[in-house]
Amino acid sequence: MTSRRTVLLAIALVTLLAGPASASYAGDKPLVTVMTGTITGGYAFTLGNSTYSGTLDPGDSYTVAFEPLLPADARITDTRVYVYWAWSRAGQQAVYPTMRVLARGGEQQELGRAERYVDSKGFVSTNDFFSGMDVYPVAEPGKRTTAVTVTNAADENASFVVQGVGLLVVYESPSAPRGMLWVKEGCDMLYSSYGVETGMATSRIEFEGAIDTGAVRSATLHLVAPSGGYTRTDVPEKNAVSVNRKTGDRLPAFIEGILEAIFPGYNGKEWTDAFDATEQSQVGADIREIAPYLRSRENVVTVRDNGDYLLLTNAFLWVDLGEEQA
Template sequence: MTAILFLTLLFASSVSATYAGDRPLENVFHTDVTGGYVYTTGDSVYSGTLAPGDTWTAEIPVTLPDDAAPLYSRLYLYWAWSKDGQKAAYPALTPVMEGAALSNESFSRYTDTKGFVSRNDFFSGMDAYNISGLTGGDNTVTLTVTNTHPKNATFVIQGAGILSVYESETGTEGTVWVNEGCDMLYNSYGVTPEMATGTIIFPGEVGTEDISRATLHLVAPSAGYTSANTPQKNAIRVNRPTENSLPEFFERILSMLFPGYNGWEWTDGFSSDEVHQIGEDLRDISPYLRTEDNTVTVRDNGDYMLLTNGILWIERGTDE
């Protein structure tokens, strides 16, 4: 009877747990542009617990080409463990910026939790704001965040980032996609690595004949750092089917003859540590692009992460 009860609870946890990849990142911006993009986290670091009235500050320099004209600029605040005592509570945080201006009208909040009854089932997420006021050259942005919760709710800030997609006559002709969200991924409590897999789709057609480089830029707080030091703790897959129907021997032969025909997979991506908790991964995925709806999946295998940002920047023209 005890064994049956344990299996029942385990199964129930597995089905309802949002440690699974159940919140695909949304495409929020997509355009052709002559220019480029910048994403930076500056000196933002882990805050520790912030009680009501506490503040956290970071300086985030943003350097753009001298002739740059920003098209789409966003501030991202990455937070976690938002709670009132042992009860989950949404955070009340108020950001103030110097060196750029916030637009509260464009505020977006993405959240996720474990999703099942247990200790420490608190909210984590990403808040995103449009910002203006960035110019060509060096911008020094100072960010101050205050916990303005009316009761006793606390949270931690894992860091902050600024993204700016810009036009520039001296830039590169290309196409950019920006995806946002928050998907908590963790291969634990009965959630398999296959379940703990987040998805990013960059929608639309891609003319692949004149591509010189395709940069995939992923952001995932906590990714890449684990005290357990688990080998192959995460995987990044580009345009790769979930299951391969061919035997592994034939799969290898086809991969050698036709590189990129079946996408690719990398393990142990991202870089972060206990202080700098914003995990990032940048790589050239040019050989693995498809002509439509390029798809990236990020799989947890004991790492634990919040998958929050996906940027695809395709540069066109021939390399000099």
């Protein structure tokens, strides 16, 4: 008799072979680069006072207020609003959400969606609904956004939940350092369950381009993962974030420890239990200083699930290069 485990593994394999448009718990939807360059300035990302919305039926609204901290002389060049949503359904049928998004920053403006990133289990089962992230550029980024309201604009009896709303502000400032910024977006649902092993439930983030590591003063890796870190049962080392870490042909742990003490960063770095979501604040985040582990090129970050269940949606990398040389 065919075992349940064999059936689940077969389901996972078929899902992975279905092509880039498929969905699954595996790391098969890498984040895409939407912004990269060198600026004198920086970025600010905030979830404001986001909390879990509960079910939003047609006509229901949800509002998040923001107070992004910027230098007094900042000139805002780009603003993007991220709506993190889940459980989009009409009864027991998976449907895409219909939403109206308004931004307030002095005057109120309706935002037009630029991108929608979606993922799901990828196989027929109960509660196989869509989850994702919608992206809304702000038409007049120079005006500071102070609040965002999301309304369920569906005509039929369709509902969804909002896990939170994020606000990204990119700015220039003569008083700020010169640095390199990468902004990556997407939605990769990761869950090492239903035959998807931990190694498969891993998303790879590649930061393209060269970095003058000798000029780096600091480097901040900022990851966003709805549901990341929030589990109903305590799973040890439920997720992991690694930077330039080679996992093949690993040496014994005590030898690895000695080499890392003598040659810091020789094999990158890994952190476990990285994200910090809760039942009320369901958008997990992880912010790390990674300068010791940077390479001059081909920098790679991986996010791995080990029973946590998370959606990897955003990655920001800011490399502080200090003052520009004359």
